Amino acid sequence: MRKINLILLGAPGAGKGTQAEIISEKYGIPAISTGAIIREEIASGSELGAMVKSCTESGQLVPDEVVIGIIKGRLAKSDCENGFILDGFPRTVPQAEALRDLGVEITDVISIEVEDEDIMDRMSGRRVCKVCGATFHTKFKPSPAGEMCPCGEPLVRRADDEPETVRNRLKIYHEQTEPIKSFYEKMGLLKIVHGQEKLEDTTALTAAALEA
Numbered sequence: 001m002r003k004i005n006l007i008l009l010g011a012p013g014a015g016k017g018t019q020a021e022i023i024s025e026k027y028g029i030p031a032i033s034t035g036a037i038i039r040e041e042i043a044s045g046s047e048l049g050a051m052v053k054s055c056t057e058s059g060q061l062v063p064d065e066v067v068i069g070i071i072k073g074r075l076a077k078s079d080c081e082n083g084f085i086l087d088g089f090p091r092t093v094p095q096a097e098a099l100r101d102l103g104v105e106i107t108d109v110i111s112i113e114v115e116d117e118d119i120m121d122r123m124s125g126r127r128v129c130k131v132c133g134a135t136f137h138t139k140f141k142p143s144p145a146g147e148m149c150p151c152g153e154p155l156v157r158r159a160d161d162e163p164e165t166v167r168n169r170l171k172i173y174h175e176q177t178e179p180i181k182s183f184y185e186k187m188g189l190l191k192i193v194h195g196q197e198k199l200e201d202t203t204a205l206t207a208a209a210l211e212a
Contacts, residue, residue: 004029004083005105009180010112012169013123015195019206020087029083032074034067057159059168061091068098075104091177109184110209114195116170123166127155
């Protein structure tokens with residue numbers, strides 16, 4: 001089996017995280033979510049976490065040097081030796097250039113494309129548990145416990161899933177992140193997957209793109 005160093009691109013709410021988990025399980029390589037790492041930093045209450053929190057709650061991107069430092073440290077860990085999946089990084093062309101300059105080899109880049117209107121529907125219904133971290137959706141993946149998490153805690157909408165914040169995040173994505181597609185297309189690495197309403201259909205298309 002070939003080594004897979006994959007970047008998953010796509011707007012917030014396009015389903016990158018879900019596909020990353022599926023690919024991670026299939027190939028036995030870690031899915032590295034910058035969003036999850038950043039949320040851990042916020043939860044720690046550190047000075048860096050406070051700065052990052054103000055960025056995420058307003059829909060702004062976390063400064064490049066902060067994210068690049070986080071990713072560099074994560075990729076140096078032993079579980080990345082046989083491959084990895086980057087979900088949420090790079091988000092700007094300078095970040096993509098920084099990753100290249102670090103000497104990190106990327107074998108595959110898949111962009112999951114979903115219309116903005118569908119993204120709004122998806123994210124407005126997302127609910128999370130602040131205690132155990134479980135994620136549900138009022139329409140697509142409702143909690144068996146209704147408005148509660150099965151662990152017994154209430155489910156809430158994340159601040160960055162508020163409609164106005166989502167609109168701002170999509171605007172930033174189109175302005176700052178979409179140009180990355182051209183960066184990787186010129187390297188012959190980019191593959192496009194059109195996100196489907198059914199998860200299994202998107203999964204099948206993503207698997208086919210990875211194996212092509």
